[in-house]
Amino acid sequence: MSSRKFRGLFTFLVVVTIMITAPIVCAQKKFPNKPIQFIVGWGAGGGSDLSVRFLTSHTEKHLGKPINVRNMSGGSGAKAYMYISKSKPDGYTIGNTTSTISTHRFMGNIPLGSNDFEPIIAFNEDPGGVWVATDAPWKTLAEFVNHAKSRPGEATIAASNPGSITRFQMMALEQEAGIEFNVLSQKGGAGPGLVALAGGHVNAAMGTPLEGFSLYSAGKIRPLGFMSAKRVAKYEDVPTMKEQGYPLVISTNRMIIAPKGTPADRVDTLYQAFLKAVHTPAYQNALESKGSTWLDWSPEKCKEYLKRQDAIFEKIIKKAGLYRPIN
Amino acid sequence: MDLFLTGLISILHPKMLFFIFGGTFIGITLGALPGLSATMGVAILLPVTFYLPPEQGMLILLGVYVGGIYGGSIAAILLNIPGCPASLMTTLDGYPMTKKGQGGRAIGIATTSSFVGGVIGVLALIFVAPFLAQAALSFGPAEYAMLAFLGLSAIVIVAAKSIVKGFIGVVIGLLMATVGMDPIVSVPRFTYGSIDLMSGISYIPVVIGLFGLSEVMVQTLQMKQLKAVRQTIGQVFPNLADFKKIFRHFFHPAWIGTLIGALPGAGASISAIISYNRAVQASKKPDEFGSGIPEGLISCETANNASIGGALVPLLTLGIPGSAVTAVLLGALMMHDITPGPLLFVQQPGLVYTIFAGLLMANLAMLILGLAGGKVFPRIVNLKQSALLPSIIVLCSVGAFAINNSMFEVGIMFVCGIGGFFLRELAISPGPIILGLILGPIAESNFRGALELSRGSLLIFVQKPISLIILIVTISLLLSPFLRGWLLKTKSGLSAGKA
Amino acid sequence: MIKNKEILGGIIFFSLSLYLFYETSNFSSTTERYRSLGPAVFPYVLAICLGLLSIVLFIQGVRSPKAELFSFSMKTKASVQVLSLIAMLFVFLIWVEKIGFIIWSLSFMFLGQIILGERRLVTAMVLSIAVVGIIYLIFGFLLNVPLSSGFLSY
Numbered sequence: 001m002s003s004r005k006f007r008g009l010f011t012f013l014v015v016v017t018i019m020i021t022a023p024i025v026c027a028q029k030k031f032p033n034k035p036i037q038f039i040v041g042w043g044a045g046g047g048s049d050l051s052v053r054f055l056t057s058h059t060e061k062h063l064g065k066p067i068n069v070r071n072m073s074g075g076s077g078a079k080a081y082m083y084i085s086k087s088k089p090d091g092y093t094i095g096n097t098t099s100t101i102s103t104h105r106f107m108g109n110i111p112l113g114s115n116d117f118e119p120i121i122a123f124n125e126d127p128g129g130v131w132v133a134t135d136a137p138w139k140t141l142a143e144f145v146n147h148a149k150s151r152p153g154e155a156t157i158a159a160s161n162p163g164s165i166t167r168f169q170m171m172a173l174e175q176e177a178g179i180e181f182n183v184l185s186q187k188g189g190a191g192p193g194l195v196a197l198a199g200g201h202v203n204a205a206m207g208t209p210l211e212g213f214s215l216y217s218a219g220k221i222r223p224l225g226f227m228s229a230k231r232v233a234k235y236e237d238v239p240t241m242k243e244q245g246y247p248l249v250i251s252t253n254r255m256i257i258a259p260k261g262t263p264a265d266r267v268d269t270l271y272q273a274f275l276k277a278v279h280t281p282a283y284q285n286a287l288e289s290k291g292s293t294w295l296d297w298s299p300e301k302c303k304e305y306l307k308r309q310d311a312i313f314e315k316i317i318k319k320a321g322l323y324r325p326i327n
Numbered sequence: 328m329d330l331f332l333t334g335l336i337s338i339l340h341p342k343m344l345f346f347i348f349g350g351t352f353i354g355i356t357l358g359a360l361p362g363l364s365a366t367m368g369v370a371i372l373l374p375v376t377f378y379l380p381p382e383q384g385m386l387i388l389l390g391v392y393v394g395g396i397y398g399g400s401i402a403a404i405l406l407n408i409p410g411c412p413a414s415l416m417t418t419l420d421g422y423p424m425t426k427k428g429q430g431g432r433a434i435g436i437a438t439t440s441s442f443v444g445g446v447i448g449v450l451a452l453i454f455v456a457p458f459l460a461q462a463a464l465s466f467g468p469a470e471y472a473m474l475a476f477l478g479l480s481a482i483v484i485v486a487a488k489s490i491v492k493g494f495i496g497v498v499i500g501l502l503m504a505t506v507g508m509d510p511i512v513s514v515p516r517f518t519y520g521s522i523d524l525m526s527g528i529s530y531i532p533v534v535i536g537l538f539g540l541s542e543v544m545v546q547t548l549q550m551k552q553l554k555a556v557r558q559t560i561g562q563v564f565p566n567l568a569d570f571k572k573i574f575r576h577f578f579h580p581a582w583i584g585t586l587i588g589a590l591p592g593a594g595a596s597i598s599a600i601i602s603y604n605r606a607v608q609a610s611k612k613p614d615e616f617g618s619g620i621p622e623g624l625i626s627c628e629t630a631n632n633a634s635i636g637g638a639l640v641p642l643l644t645l646g647i648p649g650s651a652v653t654a655v656l657l658g659a660l661m662m663h664d665i666t667p668g669p670l671l672f673v674q675q676p677g678l679v680y681t682i683f684a685g686l687l688m689a690n691l692a693m694l695i696l697g698l699a700g701g702k703v704f705p706r707i708v709n710l711k712q713s714a715l716l717p718s719i720i721v722l723c724s725v726g727a728f729a730i731n732n733s734m735f736e737v738g739i740m741f742v743c744g745i746g747g748f749f750l751r752e753l754a755i756s757p758g759p760i761i762l763g764l765i766l767g768p769i770a771e772s773n774f775r776g777a778l779e780l781s782r783g784s785l786l787i788f789v790q791k792p793i794s795l796i797i798l799i800v801t802i803s804l805l806l807s808p809f810l811r812g813w814l815l816k817t818k819s820g821l822s823a824g825k826a
Numbered sequence: 827m828i829k830n831k832e833i834l835g836g837i838i839f840f841s842l843s844l845y846l847f848y849e850t851s852n853f854s855s856t857t858e859r860y861r862s863l864g865p866a867v868f869p870y871v872l873a874i875c876l877g878l879l880s881i882v883l884f885i886q887g888v889r890s891p892k893a894e895l896f897s898f899s900m901k902t903k904a905s906v907q908v909l910s911l912i913a914m915l916f917v918f919l920i921w922v923e924k925i926g927f928i929i930w931s932l933s934f935m936f937l938g939q940i941i942l943g944e945r946r947l948v949t950a951m952v953l954s955i956a957v958v959g960i961i962y963l964i965f966g967f968l969l970n971v972p973l974s975s976g977f978l979s980y
Contacts, residue, residue, distance in 0.1 A: 012951065016928070044370035050658035057374045070732050074526040079733075082522060110522070156780055162513040184468065184776050185511045187768070191654075195591050195647050201467030202780070214646020214657075218668035286664055360964070491886065495839065495879050502846070502872050509865035514853055516865055547908045547942065548898050714950075717938030718957045720915060721931050725965050737919060745912065752897060753835045775863045 031091055031266050035066045039095035041080025043073040047211070051124055051254060052096050054286070058277035063270075076100050076164065078110045085112055089259040091266030094120065097255045099165045102309045106317045107163060108324035114310055117257040118267055119302035121274045122295045124287065126208035127228035127251040128169030130157075131197060131221045136204075141225040141244045144204065148179040158193030158205040161185040165252050166193075166206045168316050169227060175319055176246050197221055208252060209235055209291030227251065234291040250312060253295075255302055267299060333677065335684045343386060347685055350387035351692040354394020355700070359402045361535045362726020364411040365395025366651045373659055381663040382678055386685045388659055392652050393689040396595055396631055397441045397697060404433045404624075405708050406719065408539040412530065413595030413631040415761055416603045418538065420616065420623030427619055430705035435565045436621050437628045438697035440573055440580075444629030445690040447581040448588065448636020452643070453683050457669075459637070460644040463589040468777040469787050471592060473797040475770035478597050480801050481604035482762045484808060488617075492755045499755075500763020501770075503528050510772035511779070523735040530764045532727045532736040533743045537757035539723040540744025543716050545751060564698055569621055576625045579605055584630030588637025594650035595631040596765060602630035604804070636686070643667050643679065831895060832887025839880035846873035910941050927966075931958045 038056060042048040049071060056067040072080045077100045087093035097117075105113035130141065138144040148155035160166040162185070174180060186192040190207035197205035198220040205221075209232045215221045225241040226232055227248045241248045256274060258267060277283060278296045287294045297305065317323050337343065350372075357368040368391045376384025399410030404421030417437065424433040451459065466474075479501075483493040506517040507527030518524040565573065580602040587598040606626035607613045616623045638649030639656075646667040648654035660667055665675065672679055707715070727740040747757055781787035789795050850866045850873065898905050914937060922930045935954035944950045 012955075044367055044655070046654070047658075049370065050373070050655070050662065053370075053374050054377070054662050057377045072732055074731070075522050078525070079522045109525075154782075161508070161510055163508075182779065182782065184779055185772070186776070187510050187772060191648075192592065195464070196467055198645070198647075199464035199467055214666055214668055217666050217670055218645050220645065286662055289664055290661055290666065356964075491879060491882050495876070495883070498872055498876050498879065502869065502876070505869045505872070511863075512865055514865040516853060516869065517849065544908050544912070547911065548904045711944075713939045713942035713944040714953045714957075716942060717911070717935050720911070720938065721934060721957065722961060724915075724919070725927075725931075725961055729965055734919070734923070741916065741919065753831050771868050775868075778863060 031269060032063060032065045034092065035068050036063070036091075036270075037093045038067050038069045039080045039084055039093065040069055040071050041073060041077035041095065041097075042071070044071045048077075048096060048098060048254070055123055055274070055277055055283070058280050058283050059273050062273040062276040075109060076104075078104050081112050081117075082110055084257065084259055085116055087259050089118075089261035089263075091258060091262050091270065094256055094258045094270065097257055099252050099309060099313070101255070101257070102306065102313045103163070103165070103168070103317065105325055106314055107322050108326050109163075111326045114306040116260055118260055118262050119299050119306065120256040120258055120267055120270050121278070121299070122253060122255045122297035122302050122305065123274065123278050124254040125251045125293045125295050126210050127226045127232065127249070127293075128166060129207055129209060129212065129226040130173065130204055130224045131194060131207050131212050131216075132204045132224055133197060133200060134219055134222050138224065140239075141241060141246065144224055145177045145179055145246075147203075148181060149177070152180045153182055155179075155181055155204070156184060156202040157181045158184040158186055158190075158196050158202045160190055160193070160206070161187055162322075165250075166190050168313060168320075169248075169250050170206050171320050172227075172248055172250060172316050173241075173246070175316070176248055194221065213290045228293075232291055232293070233288045253305065253309060255297075255306075271299060333680065335680075337382075337677075337681055338386070338684045338688055343383065343685070344688070346383050346386045347390045347688050348692045348696070350390020351394040351689050352390075352696055354391035354396075355398035355401070355693065355696060356394075357391070358395035358398020358400075358414075359410045360726055361402060361408045361410055361539055361723055362531060362729050364399075364531070365392050366655060367730075368395055369652050369655045369659075373655060373662075376659055377662060381660070381665055382681045382685075384659060384663065385656070385678075385682055386689075388656055389682065389685055390689045390692065392656070393445060393632070393635060393686070393693050394696075395652070396635060397438070397445075397628075397693050400437045400441070400628060401434065401697075401700070401704055404437060405430055405704060406539070407542045408719075408723075409534055411595075412534065412761070412765060413599060413634075414627075415534070415596055415758060416599040416627035417624065419603070419627075419758065420619050420621075423617070423619030424624075425705070425708060429619070430708060431701055432565070432569070433619075433624060434701040434704060435698060436569055436573065436624050438694055438701065439565050439570075440577065440625045440628035441632040441697070442690050442694040443573060443577045444581050444584055445632035445635060445693070446687060447577075447629075448585045448633035449683065449686045449690065450636070451582075451585045451633075452636040452639050452686070456640045456644050459586070459589045459640045462586070463591065463641050463649070464645075465793065466590050467791070468773040468780065469791050469794040470797065471590075472770055472773035472777055473788060473794045473801065474587075474590075474593065474597070475766045475773065477797055477801040477804070478600050478762065478766050479770065480804050481600055482759045484804055485604045485607045485616075488754065488756070490808065492753070493759045496750070496755045496757075496759030497763040499750075500760040500765075501767040502763075503533070503760075504764050504767025504771070510768060511775050523733070527768075528739060528764070529730065529736065530761060531730050532739040533764055534757075534761055535723045535727050536740035536743030537747035537750075537760060539719060540740060541747030541751060541757070543719050543723075544744070544748045546712065547716055572621050573625055576606065576622055577629050579609075580626045580629035581633045584633030585637040587630075588634025589640045589649055590637075591641055591647050591649050592769065594638060595634040596762075598630040598634040598637075599627040600762060602626045608804075608807070632690075639682075639686075643671065643682070644669065829895070830887050830890060830892045832883050832890060832892075834887075834895065836880045836882075836884025836887055839876055839883065843873045843877035843880060846870075846876065907941055907943075911938060914938070914941075928958065928962070931961065 040049050040052050053069055060067055072083055080095050084095040101114050104110045132138055159170040184202055190211045193205040194207045194212055194215055196202050198215050209226060212221060223238050225239060225244050227241050227250045229249050231240060275296055278294055284294050354365060354368055357363045358365055369388050372387060372391060376387060396413050399414030400417045402408045402410040403414040403417040405425055407418050407422040409415045409418055421433050479497055483490060483497055506524055508525060509516055515525060583602045584598040587593050603626045606622060607616050638653045641647040641649045642653045642657055648657050724737055727737045730736050777787050788798060850869045853866045918930055918934055932954050935957055936950050939950040
């Protein structure tokens, strides 16, 4: 080999060797000493993705290292849950959940449930709700339920497709009130359903206070009730379903989780950083001004809540005949 | 009116211009790379905008949006790979022009048409937004289903060389779209127990494989025979003749693009196909379409950029996203504590008019950057094949991976690449397949959804006026080849009888 | 007997439609109620269309005078090049998780150019580094896409 080619090859090899060994050298210091990977099980730009990006943008300065958001959509979070559970439990891989962490196992989609992860913090919650057009004749939930009761299978309502939290909320309402709707299934969350409602194509639609906020402010739709324990910010004159006699308290609850076995001190470091972010006024205002609810639950409180959430959904799923866990 | 001028003046500030041009540039780059789309670009830049005041943040994102939709055309014209689905139709006439050595001219025409379309879309947004929004809301499941069928029929009749083969392509695409969870009852179809398949086959890796990888294979086979046609860079800015064509043909694509863009759930790609279809139907020389004529380029490029203005109509007036990118923009607005809707116009008129002015400026930025780039981009094609082709393969693989950070999409790209190659052997072009894949879910879920609402009655499709109109258009489109043939036979029969 | 592409295509698509008929009849039932069209309807209708179209295609093939099966012959150098590129891509894609993106892309670029006829090794290497460098910058750095580092993952 000519000496010119030899030198070129040599430089090439040196460069590659440096690129390989450098990262290994850096791995030995205090946590976190490199960026954290945050797996989002939903597509870029969707509701979950945006809520995570917003939160992490406020968290990075408290953590000292960047948080890299990676989208890994598939099966309403199922793919991400699988990936997180198989990742190294060293605190550098975490991810977000919605209430689907409780539903996938019962429906047999994946063998993992809320017990298979370490929760870090719960940061956001949105209760389910029923909306009608602003000029609809029904002023209370009871009026609408009676309308549906008198015409079983005819009152139309838009909800996400089966297996989603919104759908379970609708089923719970049907089960509680003893009615049967004619359901229009929509993919992609409650958004398209609310649009169909605004266009007058269905009688009612399911949606959280956050999802319906824009159309509500535009005066196109209004809520009949929300499935929350207390009345929701920005919707103070809307009674909860509990107040109206339908004791349903079901929300989409968003948490951050880590693989099982992540050391408790690292979980705590992460928790403290996210806690500070959640307590930032900018963050809280942004959520409350649109009817969303922020949370700051510790890992223990999360575990407690997950037990309750599991129980609620297990009941609904069993009643709907969809209960087929793999393990 | 003075508010508009205020908005206009505020964006002339150097910082704002920097954001607009920067955003547009990033958008064009991302749009041009296969696998990356305007949606991804906007989502990734979103956190950056949190630290900026809302106007500046929005300007960057809008720039990325405008640039992104346009950028896809560059790859579509030069490499026959649509950089984003909106540019699908652009490959039909853009790439043949590159093969004739007119890559620079094609880019010039595409850029100018995009500019014209984009501006008209914004003007529609400014002046008729509430009316458009109301029209958009009146589209329900029945109407969407009919629209999707129109799009599918259009590509079979208009864009495919043989109707049978075009039809087969569409069917293949529709079948691919059924993979995953059924949209109405969530029953898994063709998933074979894989979580990845459970969410269906995403169209981006399919596009990359069908167009990109198979194209590389075809080109490798023909490498010896065709020395790459050297691109005559010459004048990129359209010459007078092309200019006149643009101004004669922009009108219909523009309003079609704006209207369809305004429909939540229908976006740039559907506007492009329907606009192209209309152009072919209305032309006196329909057979020339697909061989590399400017009219083809003009119709789809004008439409897909007009759809941007359209998509912003429901976003700003009702807070409903008109397309995937606008969904992210909605998130951005909400994070900045801004709720779109009629209140926005009252409470924050300054922001609204800055957005309008910013959009116009972004289109101008796109025009300038595009024309300037038009001198540079075609040179890429002049690179020697032995280096260009492996680069494209690597680029496609990375692009496919970048979508969802998983090798599954790369696998799909690979399979579609090989499959696409053999389908091309059979003269089944990739366009109908992709459109089947994109429109399939819209067609099926809305068709079945409409039937759910009507409790099984098919009459719903003729009872709703908009749906009926679209249905009639579709039927006449499907019958047109037979009608034409019958008319010709009758004419020749008559003249033979007379003679 | 299989003298041209349309005949071959017709046969392949027809078999595909038969397979689809079989699969759709196996779709699991659901307790969810629906009024009109179940999950199997669309694929079923599409399978029928495909079956009919494949028959038409077959007939077109029989009636057409064309006698060419593939537009390329497996014996030409170009075909060998395509085949090697694809085979290399396939093998590499299986290994990319282990060897990491940088090594993967550099090797692919380098070997790919050689396969396609580039004789000057230095040029090939330089171009490989340039292209991979740009791609890494845009995707890995600017867009934060985690290009797998293979055994370098820390």
